[in-house]
Amino acid sequence: MRLLAGRAEAAGRKAGVPMDEHRRYTPHLTLARSRDAVDVRPYLEVLDAFRSRTWTVDELVLVRSRLPTSGVPGEQPRYEAVARRSLGAAG
Numbered sequence: 001m002r003l004l005a006g007r008a009e010a011a012g013r014k015a016g017v018p019m020d021e022h023r024r025y026t027p028h029l030t031l032a033r034s035r036d037a038v039d040v041r042p043y044l045e046v047l048d049a050f051r052s053r054t055w056t057v058d059e060l061v062l063v064r065s066r067l068p069t070s071g072v073p074g075e076q077p078r079y080e081a082v083a084r085r086s087l088g089a090a091g
Helices: 002-014 041-047
Strands: 059-066 078-086
Touching: none
Parallel strands: none
Antiparallel strands: 059 078
16 A cells, blocks of 8 residues: 555646645545435445455544644644554554
């Protein structure tokens, strides 16, 4: 995923997209994000058939994102780790 993110950034630069800020990409998977309650069952049914290569998860981090409310252009969301759980082998 880091390679993909790097290539996307390079392609953006080549196309003339300004890259004012560079942050190291951290691979992650957003499971849900909604301001209102949403019935996710239809999405789960579609995803049930999804298949991909196997990948390993060694830590689960519950992250709260606080979206900007000021309306200031360029303001970024703030992320707060609420809980962390190691998924590595016990011992």
